[in-house]
Amino acid sequence: MTGTRVSPRSTARSARAFEAARAVIPGGVNSPVRAFRAVGGTPFFVDRGWGSRIRDIDGNTYIDYVLSWGPLILGHAHPEVVEATTRALEMGTSFGAPTVAETELAELITESVPGVEQVRLVSSGTEATMSALRLARAATGRDKIVKFAGCYHGHADLLLVQAGSGVATLGLPDSPGVPAGATADTIVAPFNDVEAVRAIFEEHGEAIAAVIVEPVAGNMGLVPPVDGFLQGLRELTAAHGALLIFDEVMTGFRVSPAGAIGLYGIQPDLVTFGKVVGGGFPLAAYAGRREIMEHVAPSGPMYQAGTLSGNPVATAAGIATLRVLRRPGVWDAIAAQADRLVQGLRRAARDAGIAMQATSVGTMAGMFFLDGPVRSYDDARRSDTGRYARFFTALLDRGVYVAPSQFEALFLSSAHSEADIEETVAAAAGVFRELSDR
Numbered sequence: 086m087t088g089t090r091v092s093p094r095s096t097a098r099s100a101r102a103f104e105a106a107r108a109v110i111p112g113g114v115n116s117p118v119r120a121f122r123a124v125g126g127t128p129f130f131v132d133r134g135w136g137s138r139i140r141d142i143d144g145n146t147y148i149d150y151v152l153s154w155g156p157l158i159l160g161h162a163h164p165e166v167v168e169a170t171t172r173a174l175e176m177g178t179s180f181g182a183p184t185v186a187e188t189e190l191a192e193l194i195t196e197s198v199p200g201v202e203q204v205r206l207v208s209s210g211t212e213a214t215m216s217a218l219r220l221a222r223a224a225t226g227r228d229k230i231v232k233f234a235g236c237y238h239g240h241a242d243l244l245l246v247q248a249g250s251g252v253a254t255l256g257l258p259d260s261p262g263v264p265a266g267a268t269a270d271t272i273v274a275p276f277n278d279v280e281a282v283r284a285i286f287e288e289h290g291e292a293i294a295a296v297i298v299e300p301v302a303g304n305m306g307l308v309p310p311v312d313g314f315l316q317g318l319r320e321l322t323a324a325h326g327a328l329l330i331f332d333e334v335m336t337g338f339r340v341s342p343a344g345a346i347g348l349y350g351i352q353p354d355l356v357t358f359g360k361v362v363g364g365g366f367p368l369a370a371y372a373g374r375r376e377i378m379e380h381v382a383p384s385g386p387m388y389q390a391g392t393l394s395g396n397p398v399a400t401a402a403g404i405a406t407l408r409v410l411r412r413p414g415v416w417d418a419i420a421a422q423a424d425r426l427v428q429g430l431r432r433a434a435r436d437a438g439i440a441m442q443a444t445s446v447g448t449m450a451g452m453f454f455l456d457g458p459v460r461s462y463d464d465a466r467r468s469d470t471g472r473y474a475r476f477f478t479a480l481l482d483r484g485v486y487v488a489p490s491q492f493e494a495l496f497l498s499s500a501h502s503e504a505d506i507e508e509t510v511a512a513a514a515g516v517f518r519e520l521s522d523r
Protein backbone atom coordinates (compact mmCIF):
# COMPACT_ATOMS: atom_id res chain seq x y z
CA MET A 86 0.00 0.00 0.00
CA THR A 87 1.57 3.30 -1.03
CA GLY A 88 1.79 6.17 1.41
CA THR A 89 2.93 4.24 4.45
CA ARG A 90 5.87 2.19 3.15
CA VAL A 91 9.04 3.42 4.89
CA SER A 92 11.61 0.91 3.66
CA PRO A 93 14.08 2.54 1.23
CA ARG A 94 13.01 1.96 -2.33
CA SER A 95 14.96 -0.34 -4.64
CA THR A 96 16.49 1.94 -7.29
CA ALA A 97 18.98 -0.37 -8.95
CA ARG A 98 17.37 -0.39 -12.39
CA SER A 99 16.86 3.39 -12.39
CA ALA A 100 20.47 3.86 -11.30
CA ARG A 101 21.66 1.78 -14.23
CA ALA A 102 19.30 3.56 -16.59
CA PHE A 103 20.51 6.93 -15.33
CA GLU A 104 24.13 5.93 -15.94
CA ALA A 105 23.32 4.87 -19.49
CA ALA A 106 21.32 8.04 -20.09
CA ARG A 107 24.12 10.29 -18.83
CA ALA A 108 26.40 8.77 -21.48
CA VAL A 109 24.28 10.08 -24.32
CA ILE A 110 22.03 12.80 -22.88
CA PRO A 111 23.35 15.90 -21.03
CA GLY A 112 22.80 15.21 -17.34
CA GLY A 113 20.85 12.09 -18.31
CA VAL A 114 17.60 14.01 -18.71
CA ASN A 115 15.82 16.02 -21.36
CA SER A 116 14.81 18.76 -18.97
CA PRO A 117 17.04 19.82 -16.05
CA VAL A 118 14.50 19.75 -13.22
CA ARG A 119 14.02 16.00 -13.81
CA ALA A 120 17.56 15.26 -12.63
CA PHE A 121 16.70 15.64 -8.91
CA ARG A 122 19.68 18.01 -8.51
CA ALA A 123 17.74 20.14 -5.99
CA VAL A 124 16.74 17.18 -3.81
CA GLY A 125 19.63 14.76 -4.34
CA GLY A 126 19.59 11.10 -5.15
CA THR A 127 18.96 9.33 -8.42
CA PRO A 128 15.92 10.20 -10.49
CA PHE A 129 13.62 7.25 -11.01
CA PHE A 130 12.90 6.17 -14.56
CA VAL A 131 9.22 5.74 -15.28
CA ASP A 132 7.77 2.48 -16.53
CA ARG A 133 4.13 3.62 -16.85
CA GLY A 134 1.42 5.83 -15.43
CA TRP A 135 -2.26 5.26 -14.80
CA GLY A 136 -4.78 7.50 -13.07
CA SER A 137 -3.07 9.21 -10.12
CA ARG A 138 -0.19 6.73 -10.10
CA ILE A 139 3.13 6.20 -11.76
CA ARG A 140 5.42 3.19 -11.45
CA ASP A 141 9.18 3.23 -11.96
CA ILE A 142 11.29 0.54 -13.61
CA ASP A 143 12.20 -0.87 -10.19
CA GLY A 144 8.53 -1.52 -9.56
CA ASN A 145 7.98 1.30 -7.04
CA THR A 146 4.56 2.93 -7.31
CA TYR A 147 3.89 6.55 -6.38
CA ILE A 148 0.90 8.80 -5.99
CA ASP A 149 1.88 11.46 -8.53
CA TYR A 150 1.50 15.21 -7.77
CA VAL A 151 3.85 16.28 -10.59
CA LEU A 152 1.59 14.97 -13.39
CA SER A 153 4.22 15.79 -16.04
CA TRP A 154 4.50 19.30 -14.50
CA GLY A 155 0.81 20.09 -14.81
CA PRO A 156 -0.66 18.81 -18.11
CA LEU A 157 -2.36 15.66 -16.77
CA ILE A 158 -5.38 17.27 -15.11
CA LEU A 159 -7.31 14.06 -15.89
CA GLY A 160 -4.51 11.82 -14.60
CA HIS A 161 -2.34 9.43 -16.56
CA ALA A 162 -3.76 7.57 -19.59
CA HIS A 163 -7.33 8.80 -19.20
CA PRO A 164 -9.41 6.42 -21.37
CA GLU A 165 -11.05 9.23 -23.36
CA VAL A 166 -7.68 10.81 -24.12
CA VAL A 167 -6.20 7.43 -25.07
CA GLU A 168 -9.16 6.65 -27.30
CA ALA A 169 -9.13 10.07 -29.03
CA THR A 170 -5.38 10.03 -29.66
CA THR A 171 -5.41 6.41 -30.84
CA ARG A 172 -8.17 7.29 -33.30
CA ALA A 173 -6.19 10.32 -34.48
CA LEU A 174 -3.01 8.23 -34.81
CA GLU A 175 -4.78 5.76 -37.08
CA MET A 176 -5.73 8.63 -39.40
CA GLY A 177 -2.10 9.78 -39.69
CA THR A 178 0.38 11.42 -37.33
CA SER A 179 1.05 14.79 -38.98
CA PHE A 180 0.11 16.60 -42.17
CA GLY A 181 1.59 20.08 -42.09
CA ALA A 182 -1.77 21.14 -43.47
CA PRO A 183 -4.84 22.52 -41.71
CA THR A 184 -7.29 20.15 -40.00
CA VAL A 185 -10.72 20.95 -38.57
CA ALA A 186 -9.53 19.63 -35.18
CA GLU A 187 -7.25 22.67 -34.84
CA THR A 188 -10.25 24.94 -35.35
CA GLU A 189 -12.21 22.92 -32.80
CA LEU A 190 -9.47 23.25 -30.17
CA ALA A 191 -9.16 26.98 -30.85
CA GLU A 192 -12.94 27.31 -30.49
CA LEU A 193 -12.89 25.38 -27.20
CA ILE A 194 -10.26 27.82 -25.88
CA THR A 195 -12.12 30.94 -27.08
CA GLU A 196 -15.38 29.61 -25.58
CA SER A 197 -13.70 28.89 -22.25
CA VAL A 198 -11.61 32.03 -21.72
CA PRO A 199 -13.07 35.57 -21.70
CA GLY A 200 -11.53 38.09 -24.08
CA VAL A 201 -9.83 35.51 -26.31
CA GLU A 202 -10.93 35.82 -29.94
CA GLN A 203 -8.07 34.15 -31.81
CA VAL A 204 -5.57 31.41 -30.96
CA ARG A 205 -2.32 30.30 -32.56
CA LEU A 206 -1.28 26.75 -31.67
CA VAL A 207 2.42 26.00 -31.14
CA SER A 208 4.37 23.08 -29.65
CA SER A 209 5.69 24.31 -26.31
CA GLY A 210 5.12 26.96 -23.66
CA THR A 211 8.48 28.48 -24.55
CA GLU A 212 7.30 28.98 -28.13
CA ALA A 213 4.03 30.45 -26.88
CA THR A 214 5.61 33.09 -24.63
CA MET A 215 8.42 33.89 -27.07
CA SER A 216 5.86 34.43 -29.83
CA ALA A 217 3.49 36.44 -27.62
CA LEU A 218 6.34 38.82 -26.77
CA ARG A 219 7.37 39.15 -30.40
CA LEU A 220 3.74 39.90 -31.20
CA ALA A 221 3.57 42.55 -28.46
CA ARG A 222 6.70 44.19 -29.84
CA ALA A 223 5.29 44.04 -33.37
CA ALA A 224 1.90 45.42 -32.34
CA THR A 225 3.33 48.30 -30.29
CA GLY A 226 6.53 49.02 -32.23
CA ARG A 227 8.33 49.02 -28.88
CA ASP A 228 11.21 46.88 -27.62
CA LYS A 229 11.28 46.71 -23.83
CA ILE A 230 9.53 44.00 -21.82
CA VAL A 231 8.95 43.62 -18.09
CA LYS A 232 9.01 40.27 -16.32
CA PHE A 233 9.07 39.33 -12.66
CA ALA A 234 11.83 37.74 -10.62
CA GLY A 235 10.99 34.10 -9.96
CA CYS A 236 8.53 33.83 -12.82
CA TYR A 237 9.53 31.33 -15.47
CA HIS A 238 8.21 31.64 -18.99
CA GLY A 239 10.31 29.00 -20.76
CA HIS A 240 13.87 29.19 -21.98
CA ALA A 241 13.79 31.81 -24.75
CA ASP A 242 16.87 34.04 -24.44
CA LEU A 243 14.97 37.24 -23.70
CA LEU A 244 13.27 35.64 -20.68
CA LEU A 245 16.17 33.82 -19.01
CA VAL A 246 16.73 36.61 -16.53
CA GLN A 247 16.08 35.84 -12.85
CA ALA A 248 13.74 33.10 -14.04
CA GLY A 249 12.11 30.60 -11.74
CA SER A 250 11.63 26.85 -12.07
CA GLY A 251 14.72 24.94 -13.14
CA VAL A 252 16.76 28.15 -13.37
CA ALA A 253 15.81 28.97 -9.78
CA THR A 254 16.37 25.39 -8.75
CA LEU A 255 19.76 25.22 -10.39
CA GLY A 256 20.73 28.64 -9.08
CA LEU A 257 21.51 29.87 -12.59
CA PRO A 258 21.18 33.62 -12.11
CA ASP A 259 21.37 34.20 -15.86
CA SER A 260 22.13 31.30 -18.18
CA PRO A 261 25.47 31.34 -20.02
CA GLY A 262 25.01 31.54 -23.77
CA VAL A 263 22.47 34.33 -23.49
CA PRO A 264 24.17 37.38 -25.05
CA ALA A 265 23.77 40.70 -23.25
CA GLY A 266 21.92 42.07 -26.26
CA ALA A 267 19.23 39.43 -25.92
CA THR A 268 18.22 40.64 -22.46
CA ALA A 269 19.16 44.31 -22.78
CA ASP A 270 15.48 45.19 -23.18
CA THR A 271 14.24 42.87 -20.44
CA ILE A 272 13.46 44.63 -17.17
CA VAL A 273 12.91 42.55 -14.04
CA ALA A 274 10.59 43.65 -11.24
CA PRO A 275 9.75 42.00 -7.91
CA PHE A 276 6.58 39.88 -8.10
CA ASN A 277 3.58 41.39 -6.27
CA ASP A 278 5.16 44.86 -6.24
CA VAL A 279 2.98 47.29 -8.22
CA GLU A 280 4.94 50.34 -7.05
CA ALA A 281 8.13 48.89 -8.54
CA VAL A 282 6.34 48.47 -11.86
CA ARG A 283 4.96 51.99 -11.61
CA ALA A 284 8.50 53.29 -11.21
CA ILE A 285 9.65 51.27 -14.23
CA PHE A 286 6.89 52.80 -16.32
CA GLU A 287 7.76 56.28 -15.08
CA GLU A 288 11.29 55.71 -16.35
CA HIS A 289 10.63 53.67 -19.50
CA GLY A 290 6.88 54.14 -20.08
CA GLU A 291 6.52 54.59 -23.80
CA ALA A 292 9.36 52.17 -24.62
CA ILE A 293 7.68 49.20 -22.97
CA ALA A 294 5.94 46.77 -25.32
CA ALA A 295 4.60 44.40 -22.70
CA VAL A 296 4.51 43.19 -19.14
CA ILE A 297 4.47 39.39 -18.90
CA VAL A 298 3.44 37.72 -15.67
CA GLU A 299 2.42 34.37 -14.29
CA PRO A 300 -0.87 35.62 -12.78
CA VAL A 301 -0.43 32.99 -10.08
CA ALA A 302 3.27 32.23 -9.86
CA GLY A 303 4.00 28.50 -9.95
CA ASN A 304 7.72 28.53 -10.74
CA MET A 305 9.03 29.88 -7.46
CA GLY A 306 6.72 27.55 -5.59
CA LEU A 307 3.04 28.58 -5.57
CA VAL A 308 2.73 32.33 -4.92
CA PRO A 309 -0.70 33.91 -5.52
CA PRO A 310 -1.03 37.57 -6.49
CA VAL A 311 -1.72 39.95 -3.59
CA ASP A 312 -4.90 42.01 -3.85
CA GLY A 313 -4.48 44.79 -6.37
CA PHE A 314 -1.36 43.42 -8.04
CA LEU A 315 -2.91 42.22 -11.29
CA GLN A 316 -5.34 45.15 -11.40
CA GLY A 317 -2.36 47.47 -10.94
CA LEU A 318 -0.54 45.87 -13.87
CA ARG A 319 -3.67 46.20 -15.99
CA GLU A 320 -4.00 49.91 -15.19
CA LEU A 321 -0.31 50.71 -15.69
CA THR A 322 -0.02 48.90 -19.03
CA ALA A 323 -3.25 50.47 -20.31
CA ALA A 324 -2.14 53.94 -19.22
CA HIS A 325 1.17 53.62 -21.07
CA GLY A 326 0.03 51.81 -24.20
CA ALA A 327 1.84 48.58 -23.29
CA LEU A 328 0.30 45.13 -23.56
CA LEU A 329 -0.38 42.91 -20.55
CA ILE A 330 0.42 39.25 -21.14
CA PHE A 331 -0.81 36.55 -18.75
CA ASP A 332 1.41 33.52 -19.05
CA GLU A 333 -1.15 30.83 -18.24
CA VAL A 334 0.87 27.90 -19.51
CA MET A 335 0.59 26.48 -15.99
CA THR A 336 -2.48 28.25 -14.57
CA GLY A 337 -4.68 27.89 -17.66
CA PHE A 338 -7.74 25.74 -16.86
CA ARG A 339 -6.11 25.00 -13.48
CA VAL A 340 -6.66 27.97 -11.17
CA SER A 341 -10.23 28.14 -12.48
CA PRO A 342 -12.02 26.58 -15.45
CA ALA A 343 -11.18 29.88 -17.22
CA GLY A 344 -7.70 30.22 -15.70
CA ALA A 345 -6.58 33.33 -13.89
CA ILE A 346 -8.59 35.52 -16.27
CA GLY A 347 -11.73 33.83 -15.01
CA LEU A 348 -10.59 33.70 -11.40
CA TYR A 349 -9.56 37.36 -11.01
CA GLY A 350 -11.65 39.00 -13.71
CA ILE A 351 -8.63 40.89 -15.09
CA GLN A 352 -8.45 40.94 -18.89
CA PRO A 353 -4.92 40.80 -20.36
CA ASP A 354 -4.26 41.71 -23.98
CA LEU A 355 -2.58 38.37 -24.72
CA VAL A 356 -2.54 35.05 -22.90
CA THR A 357 -0.43 31.93 -23.33
CA PHE A 358 -1.51 28.36 -22.69
CA GLY A 359 0.29 25.03 -22.55
CA LYS A 360 0.28 21.84 -20.48
CA VAL A 361 -3.47 21.15 -19.93
CA VAL A 362 -4.48 22.32 -23.44
CA GLY A 363 -2.20 19.64 -24.90
CA GLY A 364 -3.45 16.89 -22.59
CA GLY A 365 0.10 15.62 -22.11
CA PHE A 366 1.20 16.10 -25.72
CA PRO A 367 3.51 18.80 -27.12
CA LEU A 368 0.94 21.54 -27.69
CA ALA A 369 0.70 25.12 -26.44
CA ALA A 370 -0.86 28.36 -27.67
CA TYR A 371 -0.85 32.12 -27.56
CA ALA A 372 -4.13 33.98 -27.90
CA GLY A 373 -5.88 37.30 -27.58
CA ARG A 374 -8.07 39.90 -29.21
CA ARG A 375 -8.44 39.67 -32.99
CA GLU A 376 -7.04 43.18 -33.54
CA ILE A 377 -3.74 42.08 -31.98
CA MET A 378 -3.61 38.49 -33.24
CA GLU A 379 -4.11 39.62 -36.82
CA HIS A 380 -0.56 40.94 -36.78
CA VAL A 381 0.53 37.29 -36.91
CA ALA A 382 1.58 35.87 -40.30
CA PRO A 383 0.03 35.17 -42.66
CA SER A 384 -2.67 37.65 -41.58
CA GLY A 385 -0.03 40.23 -40.79
CA PRO A 386 3.74 40.64 -40.96
CA MET A 387 4.82 39.20 -37.59
CA TYR A 388 6.46 35.90 -38.42
CA GLN A 389 6.01 32.73 -36.38
CA ALA A 390 5.78 29.18 -37.70
CA GLY A 391 6.08 25.52 -36.67
CA THR A 392 6.30 22.20 -38.47
CA LEU A 393 4.21 20.38 -35.89
CA SER A 394 2.05 23.28 -34.73
CA GLY A 395 -1.52 22.01 -34.23
CA ASN A 396 -0.37 18.42 -34.62
CA PRO A 397 -3.49 16.23 -35.07
CA VAL A 398 -2.59 13.73 -32.31
CA ALA A 399 -1.73 16.48 -29.81
CA THR A 400 -4.84 18.41 -30.83
CA ALA A 401 -6.98 15.32 -30.24
CA ALA A 402 -5.52 15.00 -26.73
CA GLY A 403 -6.22 18.67 -26.00
CA ILE A 404 -9.80 18.50 -27.26
CA ALA A 405 -10.55 15.31 -25.30
CA THR A 406 -9.05 16.82 -22.14
CA LEU A 407 -10.96 20.11 -22.34
CA ARG A 408 -14.20 18.32 -23.18
CA VAL A 409 -13.98 16.07 -20.11
CA LEU A 410 -12.79 18.93 -17.92
CA ARG A 411 -15.76 21.13 -18.81
CA ARG A 412 -18.35 18.52 -17.74
CA PRO A 413 -20.35 19.70 -14.71
CA GLY A 414 -18.55 19.03 -11.43
CA VAL A 415 -15.28 17.67 -12.84
CA TRP A 416 -13.11 20.73 -12.27
CA ASP A 417 -14.70 21.54 -8.89
CA ALA A 418 -14.00 18.02 -7.64
CA ILE A 419 -10.30 18.38 -8.49
CA ALA A 420 -10.12 21.75 -6.73
CA ALA A 421 -11.78 20.19 -3.68
CA GLN A 422 -9.01 17.56 -3.57
CA ALA A 423 -6.36 20.27 -3.72
CA ASP A 424 -7.99 22.02 -0.78
CA ARG A 425 -8.29 18.74 1.14
CA LEU A 426 -4.60 18.03 0.56
CA VAL A 427 -3.52 21.48 1.74
CA GLN A 428 -5.70 21.35 4.85
CA GLY A 429 -4.25 17.94 5.71
CA LEU A 430 -0.65 19.05 5.19
CA ARG A 431 -1.19 22.16 7.31
CA ARG A 432 -2.69 20.08 10.12
CA ALA A 433 0.08 17.47 9.99
CA ALA A 434 2.86 20.08 10.00
CA ARG A 435 1.24 21.95 12.87
CA ASP A 436 0.86 18.76 14.90
CA ALA A 437 4.56 18.03 14.36
CA GLY A 438 5.61 21.58 15.17
CA ILE A 439 7.07 22.10 11.69
CA ALA A 440 7.16 25.60 10.14
CA MET A 441 5.49 24.82 6.85
CA GLN A 442 2.87 26.63 4.87
CA ALA A 443 0.70 25.12 2.19
CA THR A 444 -1.60 26.91 -0.24
CA SER A 445 -3.93 25.89 -3.02
CA VAL A 446 -5.34 27.89 -5.89
CA GLY A 447 -7.90 25.86 -7.78
CA THR A 448 -6.36 22.53 -8.79
CA MET A 449 -2.79 23.60 -7.95
CA ALA A 450 -1.11 23.49 -4.57
CA GLY A 451 2.19 24.56 -3.09
CA MET A 452 4.19 24.40 0.11
CA PHE A 453 7.14 26.19 1.68
CA PHE A 454 9.17 25.25 4.75
CA LEU A 455 9.10 28.76 6.08
CA ASP A 456 7.35 30.80 8.72
CA GLY A 457 5.61 33.89 7.43
CA PRO A 458 4.06 34.82 4.09
CA VAL A 459 5.66 34.16 0.71
CA ARG A 460 4.79 36.99 -1.65
CA SER A 461 7.92 37.23 -3.80
CA TYR A 462 10.94 35.36 -5.07
CA ASP A 463 13.03 36.82 -2.23
CA ASP A 464 10.54 35.42 0.27
CA ALA A 465 10.50 32.04 -1.50
CA ARG A 466 14.28 31.81 -1.44
CA ARG A 467 14.25 32.16 2.34
CA SER A 468 12.46 28.84 2.60
CA ASP A 469 14.38 25.86 3.95
CA THR A 470 15.25 24.07 0.70
CA GLY A 471 17.35 21.55 2.60
CA ARG A 472 14.33 20.56 4.67
CA TYR A 473 12.28 20.39 1.49
CA ALA A 474 14.84 18.00 -0.02
CA ARG A 475 14.65 15.73 3.04
CA PHE A 476 10.85 15.92 2.94
CA PHE A 477 10.81 15.02 -0.75
CA THR A 478 13.06 11.98 -0.32
CA ALA A 479 11.30 10.62 2.74
CA LEU A 480 7.93 11.10 1.05
CA LEU A 481 9.17 9.26 -2.02
CA ASP A 482 10.12 6.32 0.22
CA ARG A 483 6.51 6.38 1.37
CA GLY A 484 5.21 6.19 -2.19
CA VAL A 485 4.31 9.82 -2.77
CA TYR A 486 5.96 11.89 -5.53
CA VAL A 487 5.88 15.66 -5.26
CA ALA A 488 7.99 18.12 -7.28
CA PRO A 489 11.74 17.43 -6.94
CA SER A 490 12.28 21.12 -6.20
CA GLN A 491 11.01 23.66 -3.69
CA PHE A 492 10.47 26.08 -6.56
CA GLU A 493 7.67 24.17 -8.22
CA ALA A 494 4.00 23.47 -7.60
CA LEU A 495 1.89 20.39 -6.86
CA PHE A 496 -0.84 19.37 -9.26
CA LEU A 497 -4.09 17.47 -8.70
CA SER A 498 -6.16 15.53 -11.22
CA SER A 499 -9.64 14.05 -11.56
CA ALA A 500 -7.95 10.69 -10.88
CA HIS A 501 -6.78 11.65 -7.36
CA SER A 502 -9.16 10.06 -4.88
CA GLU A 503 -9.92 10.95 -1.27
CA ALA A 504 -8.02 7.78 -0.35
CA ASP A 505 -5.00 9.15 -2.24
CA ILE A 506 -5.20 12.37 -0.27
CA GLU A 507 -5.55 10.51 3.03
CA GLU A 508 -2.57 8.30 2.20
CA THR A 509 -0.55 11.36 1.21
CA VAL A 510 -1.37 13.27 4.38
CA ALA A 511 -0.59 10.19 6.50
CA ALA A 512 2.77 9.81 4.75
CA ALA A 513 3.54 13.51 5.14
CA ALA A 514 2.63 13.38 8.84
CA GLY A 515 5.16 10.59 9.32
CA VAL A 516 7.81 12.62 7.54
CA PHE A 517 7.02 15.78 9.49
CA ARG A 518 7.45 13.82 12.73
CA GLU A 519 10.81 12.55 11.47
CA LEU A 520 11.87 16.07 10.52
CA SER A 521 10.82 17.52 13.84
CA ASP A 522 12.85 14.92 15.73
CA ARG A 523 16.06 16.15 14.10
Ligand code: KE4
Binds near residue numbers: 208251303304333
Ligand atom coordinates in the same frame (compact mmCIF):
# COMPACT_ATOMS: atom_id res chain seq x y z
P1 KE4 B 1 7.62 24.54 -21.92
O1 KE4 B 1 8.51 25.20 -22.95
O2 KE4 B 1 8.43 23.79 -20.86
O3 KE4 B 1 6.52 23.70 -22.52
O4 KE4 B 1 6.84 25.72 -21.13
C1 KE4 B 1 7.58 26.75 -20.55
C2 KE4 B 1 6.74 27.41 -19.47
C3 KE4 B 1 6.18 28.64 -19.73
N1 KE4 B 1 5.43 29.28 -18.81
C4 KE4 B 1 5.20 28.72 -17.60
C5 KE4 B 1 4.36 29.47 -16.60
C6 KE4 B 1 5.74 27.45 -17.28
O5 KE4 B 1 5.51 26.91 -16.05
C7 KE4 B 1 6.52 26.79 -18.23
C8 KE4 B 1 7.17 25.43 -17.95
N2 KE4 B 1 7.02 24.93 -16.63
C9 KE4 B 1 8.05 24.05 -16.17
C10 KE4 B 1 7.70 23.59 -14.76
N3 KE4 B 1 7.76 24.62 -13.83
C11 KE4 B 1 8.27 22.89 -17.08
C12 KE4 B 1 9.04 21.74 -16.50
C13 KE4 B 1 10.40 21.62 -17.10
O6 KE4 B 1 11.04 22.67 -17.33
O7 KE4 B 1 10.80 20.46 -17.32
